[in-house]
Amino acid sequence: MKVTESEFEQLFEENQPKLKSFIYRLVTNTEDVEDLSQETFIKAYKNLHKFKGDSTFKTWLFAIANNLIKDHFRAQKRWTRNAQNNCSQSIKNSSELQEQVMNVYFKNTFEIKNHIDYCFTCVMKYLPLERHIAVMLADIYDFKIAEIAVIMGKSVGSIKHLLFKGRKTMKEVFAEDCTLIHKTGACWKCSELSNTGNSKAETQRKIATLELTKEKNKDATKLYKIRTALIKGIDPLKSSNFQLHDFLLNQTNTANGKTYPKIDKACKDL
Numbered sequence: 001m002k003v004t005e006s007e008f009e010q011l012f013e014e015n016q017p018k019l020k021s022f023i024y025r026l027v028t029n030t031e032d033v034e035d036l037s038q039e040t041f042i043k044a045y046k047n048l049h050k051f052k053g054d055s056t057f058k059t060w061l062f063a064i065a066n067n068l069i070k071d072h073f074r075a076q077k078r079w080t081r082n083a084q085n086n087c088s089q090s091i092k093n094s095s096e097l098q099e100q101v102m103n104v105y106f107k108n109t110f111e112i113k114n115h116i117d118y119c120f121t122c123v124m125k126y127l128p129l130e131r132h133i134a135v136m137l138a139d140i141y142d143f144k145i146a147e148i149a150v151i152m153g154k155s156v157g158s159i160k161h162l163l164f165k166g167r168k169t170m171k172e173v174f175a176e177d178c179t180l181i182h183k184t185g186a187c188w189k190c191s192e193l194s195n196t197g198n199s200k201a202e203t204q205r206k207i208a209t210l211e212l213t214k215e216k217n218k219d220a221t222k223l224y225k226i227r228t229a230l231i232k233g234i235d236p237l238k239s240s241n242f243q244l245h246d247f248l249l250n251q252t253n254t255a256n257g258k259t260y261p262k263i264d265k266a267c268k269d270l
Contacts, residue, residue: 131166
């Protein structure tokens with residue numbers, strides 16, 4: 001199926017929001033998002049004659065973006081398991097960073113559902129890159145396994161393996177860390193952030209409205225599906241908490257792999 005130049009521009013524009021959010025959830029840097037999105041446009045445009053309609057235009061476009069993203073990450077290390085805790089400690093150790101995060105916080109209206117999206121983005125960055133990409137394409141962007149195989153240039157069997165291993169890790173991390181699910185969870189960031197400007201009672205009331213906390217059996221697979229269903233409806237680049245989460249993601253990237261002295265105190269009620 002031949003696509004004309006005018007049709008190409010329209011199709012690219014239609015797919016650009018999801019393409020950009022996909023790239024952002026992987027690279028978590030707005031400048032890189034713009035660069036990679038532009039590179040995808042240029043490469044797709046130059047190779048338009050190669051698009052034969054064997055897949056959807058969206059699948060073809062994501063395949064081009066995927067190859068550029070793999071090149072982008074070739075020399076970068078993945079986040080460590082404690083990357084978010086390193087971020088918290090780095091902020092607690094710096095009055096300047098505390099001031100910055102508070103200034104950003106008060107420019108946003110904090111929503112816990114958006115923070116769950118941010119948290120999901122962070123946890124995915126612990127995964128090996130190919131598992132990360134496969135999980136996102138399947139569980140956030142609703143690509144079918146056969147389409148993911150085309151995008152990633154792998155067999156259907158390989159994609160199934162990547163999804164199994166990636167989902168298993170995601171569910172294990174949430175089960176171990178998330179205080180929304182288990183009171184013994186190590187991560188308290190949802191309530192820590194939402195307590196700013198709210199009473200603890202108000203924070204707990206907001207948390208109690210989430211489907212995650214209503215799931216009585218705490219089934220890991222069901223909880224995972226509730227998370228992904230919520231996240232699908234969120235564009236991180238247009239989220240009301242984008243500035244705050246973008247700041248935290250950049251700080252986490254900076255703090256990744258470093259060691260900070262532990263300080264057991266809140267940051268200006270944060």
